[in-house]
Amino acid sequence: MTLAVHRGADWKIRLDRPEAANALSPALVDALHDLLDEAAAIRPEALVLEGNPRHFAAGFDLSGLSGESDASLAHRFLRIGLLLERLATAPYLTVAVVEGSAVGAGADLVAACDHRLAGPDARFAFPGARFGVVLGTSRLRSITDPSVFLGGDTVAAAAAGGLVTGAPGDLSGILETWARVDPTARPALLAAARPVHDADAALAALTRSVTTPGLHDRLTAYRRRALSHRSHSEELE
Template identity: 55%
Template sequence: MALVETWRNGAVAGIRMNRPDRANALSAELVEALLTAINEAIDSGARILVLSGNGATFCGGFDLSTLEQENDASLMYRFLRIELLLQALYYAPLYTVALVHGAVSGAGADLAAACSRRIAAPRSSLRFPGIRFGAVLGTRRLMALVGAKARAILLEQERVDAEEALRINLIDRIAQQDEWDAIVESLECSIAAVPTESASQVMQLDIAHGDRDLGLLARSIAEPGLKQRMQEYWLAMKAERAERLPREGIVGS
């Protein structure tokens, strides 16, 4: 099964993450597949790139399923590749649109935040837990979207529901999934009226920040013990979920 599905409709190129059994979590392989698909969309001459995910959620964040086989160095490399993926979206010379649904977490929320527009289904939510294990990923881009509120989102670790995300500009619009095609078509009409070169220049206005963002991430994860911190985080998340399921009347494990 392909890790990403791609499609093209006029000036719109689409990339759909396709790991529904893993909540589209960002494995090393999925990150590389996304980078390839983004570059292909750019080379194709598309004006708009739409990013979405199959299954119950847009993206569940960093894939922790191989954590036991990782070490600090391999985890650092994976984080750096994710930052380069986020920059590929953020600085792409085309208009990027994230179609968000479900409980979106960590690097998945950063994926959405890196896009030009963020359309969310009702009952969606976003959370940025990476700071719990010391990863400063996407922080400047988040602050550019929501301002000083980013500090509370990161430090208090609250999940931001769609209504609050709309209020603080973390998303641009709440819309049912059956409305998404019409929204993208409307955006295509608007972007088509802007000369291609002018649009590219607008999308890349602050490209000089890219190296600084990569450096901040590298410094944050260079402290020895990254794998241990991530293991502790993962155990804490499982304990929180086990406690939450009975309280919310959810059956499962």
Template identity: 45%
Template sequence: MIEVSREGGAAVLCMTRTERGNALSAGLVEALISAVETCIADPAINTLVLTSQGADFCTGFDLSNMQPAAGAEETAAIDGALLWRFVRIEHLLATLWHAPLRTVAVVQGRAFGAGADLFAACDVRLATADAQWRFPGAGFGIVLGTRRLGEHVGVDRALAWVTTGASIDAQQALSQGLATGVIPAGAWREHLTPLSVDRPTCAALRAAARTDLRDADLAALVRSATRAGLSQRIENYRNTLRKKKPEQASAQQ
């Protein structure tokens, strides 16, 4: 589900789950975590670049295999499995946010839900002119990534985007600080300035610049996900999507 390549001191992770718009299945999340942690463990890598194949960067939390529960016991099992998937996504986002190297995301097309959170978790955030973002997870009661988004665009704007399900285009993302650059498709290499510090210095600078709130972010997510009826809230959200745009209901947060 991902391809990994090396370009000098940069590792490029490319999501290849194009048939689902690179939606974050459990398997894709685990593959990304493994690849990111492998890059962090390699002292020769100073930059991690997250890209994707296909029309869209990442359409969010993959809902395609969800089935309605038949009873209380099955509902509890489904809710528990969903909670674990969200926890693993938060682990991926926190690992990127606190990585001891430069992180880069390159977006084309849709970056929705957890896909938008992936983008916001990176240092350098490049996008093509057709890119668009949405943060709809709050629509089914999940608190994920909002603080990191607020670091870029301000708390008030982040809350407005998250609570209204706003759609953000590339120019708005650039002007408000969500994106750091708008680039032609495939041109991210030309827009990536070489680092002038070694990796230990980069790691020390990042640690000094970012308060470590991983425990608080995880706790906020778990509290939101353990409210009763997680799978039903998601099903209600999917039904809303079906009424608006049926093709979105199966693959997006």
């Protein structure tokens, strides 16, 4: 299982790969696309994305990197890019609830939502610049100061600026308020509240970045550095 789904007037979707810190595997990304297909037909009032107390989503799943190629990795990133654009333009309210870490593509999922609720222990990182992938950068710029994040360092919720719009305790009030809005007025309200974003330009920038030769090598080097840093940190504890 990659997702736990509760369907009602509001859909609550829990990313459910705790053994992999909810990293975005091909199966998880496909499941999210399938879910958005279903939601596009049924039109819930809102869709809520949640993780677990330790991890919202650890980003692009690198666990099978040795069996990947530049082409397969590029395809996976483009599938995630399309997922972000679908979420950002969904015909219903979208909410991300973050209690733990949201990294890379996981943080981009958060940024694509209308409401971005983060607990005091939530933290965010956008490390794509460290391996040359432009994913969600223009959207991040439209909601907050990207210079806080673009170096790839981890940022606490309290320092995340406009990326965070509230706390998890605000969720019920947000959903109750939205439920009282006349359904005929919701599309216009969503369009007015969402930041101006050029989806075609964003996907073109992503395509250029992931089709630059050497993607596999760049990700391999990034993963090696990340594992080395983790081991060094553990030695210091």
